[in-house]
Amino acid sequence: MTLSASVQSAPARAPTPVPARRRARGRLPLGLSVAALIAAVIAVLPLVYLAIRAGQLNAARVMDVLSRVRSFEQLGRSVLLAAVVTMGSLVLGVGSAWVVARTDVPLRRLWAVLAALPLAVPTYVAAYAWVAAIPNIAGFGGAALVLTVCCYPYVYLPVVATLRGVDPAWEEASRSAGVGPVGTFRRVTLRQIRPAAAAGSLLVALYVISDFGSVSILRYETLTVGIYRSFTNNPFDRTAPVVLSGLLVVVTAIIVIAEARSRGRGRYSRLGGGAARPAAVVPLGGRRTPVLAGMTALSGLALGVPAASLAFWLVIGRSGEMDVPEIFTAAATSAGLAVGGAVVTTVLALPVGLLAARHAGWFPRLMERAAYVGHAVPGVVVALSLVFFAVNYAFGLYQSVPLVLFAYAVLFLPLAVAGVHASAAQSPPALEEVARSLGSPPRQVLRRVTLPLAAPGIAAAAVLVFITCIKELTATLMLQPTGTSTLATELWTQTSVRAYAAAAPYAALLVLLSAVPAYLLGRRSHRWGVRHE
Amino acid sequence: MSELVVQALRKSFGPTEVLAGIDLTVPSGSLAAVLGPSGCGKTTLLRIVAGFERPDDGAVELAGRTVASRSVDLPPEKRRIGIVPQEGALFPHLSVDRNVGYGLRRGADRGRVAEVLELVGLAGYGDRMPHELSGGQQQRVAVARALAPRPSLILLDEPFSSLDTGLRAEVRADVRAALSADGATAVLVTHDQEEALSTADLVAVMRAGRMVQAASPRGLYLAPADLGVANFVGDTVLLDGTLSGRCAVTALGALAVRAPMPAGSAVRVVVRPEQLVLTADGDGVSARVRDQVFFGHDALVHLELSDGAVVTARSLDAAWAQPGLDVRLAVRGEVTCFSSQ
Numbered sequence A: 001m002t003l004s005a006s007v008q009s010a011p012a013r014a015p016t017p018v019p020a021r022r023r024a025r026g027r028l029p030l031g032l033s034v035a036a037l038i039a040a041v042i043a044v045l046p047l048v049y050l051a052i053r054a055g056q057l058n059a060a061r062v063m064d065v066l067s068r069v070r071s072f073e074q075l076g077r078s079v080l081l082a083a084v085v086t087m088g089s090l091v092l093g094v095g096s097a098w099v100v101a102r103t104d105v106p107l108r109r110l111w112a113v114l115a116a117l118p119l120a121v122p123t124y125v126a127a128y129a130w131v132a133a134i135p136n137i138a139g140f141g142g143a144a145l146v147l148t149v150c151c152y153p154y155v156y157l158p159v160v161a162t163l164r165g166v167d168p169a170w171e172e173a174s175r176s177a178g179v180g181p182v183g184t185f186r187r188v189t190l191r192q193i194r195p196a197a198a199a200g201s202l203l204v205a206l207y208v209i210s211d212f213g214s215v216s217i218l219r220y221e222t223l224t225v226g227i228y229r230s231f232t233n234n235p236f237d238r239t240a241p242v243v244l245s246g247l248l249v250v251v252t253a254i255i256v257i258a259e260a261r262s263r264g265r266g267r268y269s270r271l272g273g274g275a276a277r278p279a280a281v282v283p284l285g286g287r288r289t290p291v292l293a294g295m296t297a298l299s300g301l302a303l304g305v306p307a308a309s310l311a312f313w314l315v316i317g318r319s320g321e322m323d324v325p326e327i328f329t330a331a332a333t334s335a336g337l338a339v340g341g342a343v344v345t346t347v348l349a350l351p352v353g354l355l356a357a358r359h360a361g362w363f364p365r366l367m368e369r370a371a372y373v374g375h376a377v378p379g380v381v382v383a384l385s386l387v388f389f390a391v392n393y394a395f396g397l398y399q400s401v402p403l404v405l406f407a408y409a410v411l412f413l414p415l416a417v418a419g420v421h422a423s424a425a426q427s428p429p430a431l432e433e434v435a436r437s438l439g440s441p442p443r444q445v446l447r448r449v450t451l452p453l454a455a456p457g458i459a460a461a462a463v464l465v466f467i468t469c470i471k472e473l474t475a476t477l478m479l480q481p482t483g484t485s486t487l488a489t490e491l492w493t494q495t496s497v498r499a500y501a502a503a504a505p506y507a508a509l510l511v512l513l514s515a516v517p518a519y520l521l522g523r524r525s526h527r528w529g530v531r532h533e
Numbered sequence B: 001m002s003e004l005v006v007q008a009l010r011k012s013f014g015p016t017e018v019l020a021g022i023d024l025t026v027p028s029g030s031l032a033a034v035l036g037p038s039g040c041g042k043t044t045l046l047r048i049v050a051g052f053e054r055p056d057d058g059a060v061e062l063a064g065r066t067v068a069s070r071s072v073d074l075p076p077e078k079r080r081i082g083i084v085p086q087e088g089a090l091f092p093h094l095s096v097d098r099n100v101g102y103g104l105r106r107g108a109d110r111g112r113v114a115e116v117l118e119l120v121g122l123a124g125y126g127d128r129m130p131h132e133l134s135g136g137q138q139q140r141v142a143v144a145r146a147l148a149p150r151p152s153l154i155l156l157d158e159p160f161s162s163l164d165t166g167l168r169a170e171v172r173a174d175v176r177a178a179l180s181a182d183g184a185t186a187v188l189v190t191h192d193q194e195e196a197l198s199t200a201d202l203v204a205v206m207r208a209g210r211m212v213q214a215a216s217p218r219g220l221y222l223a224p225a226d227l228g229v230a231n232f233v234g235d236t237v238l239l240d241g242t243l244s245g246r247c248a249v250t251a252l253g254a255l256a257v258r259a260p261m262p263a264g265s266a267v268r269v270v271v272r273p274e275q276l277v278l279t280a281d282g283d284g285v286s287a288r289v290r291d292q293v294f295f296g297h298d299a300l301v302h303l304e305l306s307d308g309a310v311v312t313a314r315s316l317d318a319a320w321a322q323p324g325l326d327v328r329l330a331v332r333g334e335v336t337c338f339s340s341q
Helices: A030-056 A059-066 A069-102 A108-120 A123-133 A140-151 A153-165 A168-176 A181-210 A213-217 A223-233 A239-264 A285-319 A324-358 A362-371 A379-393 A401-426 A429-437 A442-471 A474-479 A487-496 A500-529 B042-050 B096-101 B111-119 B135-147 B165-181 B193-199 B217-222 B227-233
Strands: B004-013 B016-026 B031-035 B057-062 B065-068 B081-084 B153-157 B185-190 B202-207 B210-215 B237-244 B247-250 B253-256 B266-271 B276-279 B285-294 B299-305 B310-315 B326-331 B336-339
Touching: A030 A239, A030 A324, A030 A362, A030 A379, A030 A401, A059 A239, A069 A108, A069 A140, A069 A153, A069 A181, A069 A223, A069 A239, A069 A285, A108 A140, A108 A153, A108 A285, A108 A500, A123 A140, A123 A213, A123 A285, A123 A487, A123 A500, A140 A181, A140 A213, A140 A285, A153 A181, A168 A181, A181 A223, A181 A239, A213 A223, A213 A487, A223 A239, A223 A379, A223 A474, A239 A379, A285 A500, A324 A362, A324 A401, A324 A442, A324 A487, A324 A500, A362 A401, A379 A401, A379 A474, A401 A442, A401 A474, A429 A442, A429 B081, A442 A487, A442 A500, A474 A487, A487 A500, B004 B042, B016 B031, B016 B042, B016 B057, B016 B202, B016 B210, B031 B042, B031 B165, B031 B193, B042 B065, B042 B081, B042 B153, B042 B185, B081 B135, B096 B111, B096 B135, B111 B135, B111 B165, B135 B153, B135 B165, B165 B193, B185 B193, B193 B217, B193 B227, B202 B217, B202 B227, B210 B217, B210 B227, B217 B227, B227 B266, B237 B310, B247 B266, B253 B326, B276 B299, B276 B310, B299 B326
Parallel strands: B031 B185, B031 B202, B081 B153, B153 B185
Antiparallel strands: B004 B016, B004 B057, B057 B065, B202 B210, B237 B247, B237 B266, B247 B253, B266 B336, B276 B326, B285 B299, B285 B326, B299 B310
16 A cells, blocks of 8 residues: 555554464363373472481481581582582583684584584493593592593583574674774673573583482592492481482582573573674684694593593403393393383373473473473482382382383483473464364364374484483482393493403493484484574 | 354453454355454454454354353364464375365265365365475465365455465455355455455454444445544545535535535545546646656556645546646545544
8 A cells, every 4th residue: 555645644553462372272181281290290209209208317317417527528529529520611611612613723513523422422431431441540530530521512512502693793893892802702702602601511510410320430429429329338227318319409409490590591692583694713823733732632531532442442352251142131121121211201291291382371381390300300319219119118119120210201201391392382383273173172183283293303302212211320220120230230330340341342332322312412403403484 | 154243352461452342243155354453453353253262251153153252162173163374374294185184074075175175276286295385375275174174154364464466366366266156154354455355245444452344345445434444444635624515625625525424514534546536627626746656557646736735646547747737636426524523
């Protein structure tokens, strides 16, 4: 419609806010809600039961455990290790991210891949490889080194993504305002990557605090090792492990709260349509050689040493006798438990994720939060709680496969729920509304539209859970039926008696299996990189 | 019979009243357009009729049955209302045949799928997947899918806004033909007045949650209920005037006023640009050509009246009306007046 001088336009009207239409109508589907509630109860059960047990403890004996010097040493070691590894990861992660994203370092693409690769190596496998190569490394130094070179990708990955996404116009504006390159890095670039670096660091801290496998292999007695010891040494003493678990949960809770708060803060990455121009590349000039040496050393420590050590012990092991049937049995047990874990976890995650993706309100939100409890509770605590629960209420379940699967479900529900939620949220609600209007009741819409569309994402989540289950050590070690063992527990057992050659095939298989999720994750992140209009 | 009756419908989202008592009647077999600027509540109205939102008050009746009110809330799947969303929203995992057949009972007459595809001009496309279709084709499939189960009512939510201008008119005409060939009752929601006027049997203008006027396209254009509607449905020339009998005396002379007459004597007069007739030495008042904007099919000529007011005339042949030329300006037909108070 054309307007000219005397053609009057309609009077301006106050814009009415458009209501949020992302989610379907308010009524919650009953079946899905009940199923989500069951999953949520399962997810919080270990923590709640532990709290109940803690409440029943004799106060005098609690004080006794708390006043032991050893308890405080263990707590102190956990906190110290977490602090050192987090600082180290922060420096290495930010540094390597900057080198990869912003400099003209030779072989840039290769470093980009190598810097993320340590995530594919389970830390206890790396710990085994290091201690098998240099037995003297056991202790604080070794634990700090191994965990740092294994964990820095948690910082590297988000920071490199942010550095690539940041609009270079800000840095250019700073430079043209008369601020030098160092000042610009400090005052502009660092501020932009701070949220990503903070979130990554807290993930590192959470990982280190909860880690049991690598610290126990490197013989550094942190709180997790202390809990495991007090549980195995004296199965009749329930006070010490419960009190120590309580301490551990408090520490992890602090980290998780800090992480959630850091994630809630603003994002600095560029939003909106169109990709930003790639940032200008900083010429390294004379610093090229030291930077290259540094990157080589980092990858050497994170990947080279473990790979060489593993290869060495594999060859030694082959010259000795390799117990092929035993390895095969362990692999089959691992696979069996992992399939069970993946199925149980994904089935439990489905209602929670679907509900959260499609319905607003406190109930879906609460169910999803509850399902995420496993993210914050260390495996050793979940396992301990389930042992006590089984011994008290269902002795038949003690050291049985269902209990192992229960633990897997609690621990990996967050992974599966995130996958289900993301894939269900990808299909527009309009599709489901159309299906309703064409005569399908909600249950049929779920079957004919929502699930088929979300299926690839759900399958990917299930595969991730499967492989994470295969790598799981702590809970499997504490809950597995006597007489059976998995790849992970067998590696741990052989390493703890210093049978490094015998442990090598298990380690190699675990690395092989862990490479798959890294590959899958990489592919998925590529897919997410594609803009969905 | 599948008449749609909406009565005193109210809906608020938090403190914002989106629908403030909407009444609308769409006779069986006709196509009504709900026309309004974005944010006027027209999509909310559509979603309440479809059953995706609940009204706070009021009622929706379809074919004599109450489907939504304070006490009744028939779920969407029981309403027999087909919807055609903005982007088509075809099921990406289903072929065209399966998309169209989604709402049909298993083992039902599969001939219906071919029939409606034929209606929208896509016979033979059944095996394609949605991503293999152009935007216009996807929209046609969405219409066919909505038609297939023979719903009592079809709701179209700005279904053509994502198409290019050229394609839009073509798809619109075809969809219009398909709807009437199937005898469907339909409600089209749009902010495009040209689309509403050219497609619908009945146009209902919504503004800020209220229904301002519902009339035939011609009635709406010629006799708008207020100045806002007059401006919204087409270009206007606005003049001040004084009522005198059945005429309004304006700078363009005494103009015949269409009933109903407004109260008072001071009025605002609405003239459509195409009512102004430009001649070299014919009837009317004198005016001077300022400039003109050429559109191919016609041109808008800006003219200055003797009192300095500038008006716009739409002319099919204005090549001779060069800037600076003195011409005569007459008004053809009746004009609409609104009280100035």
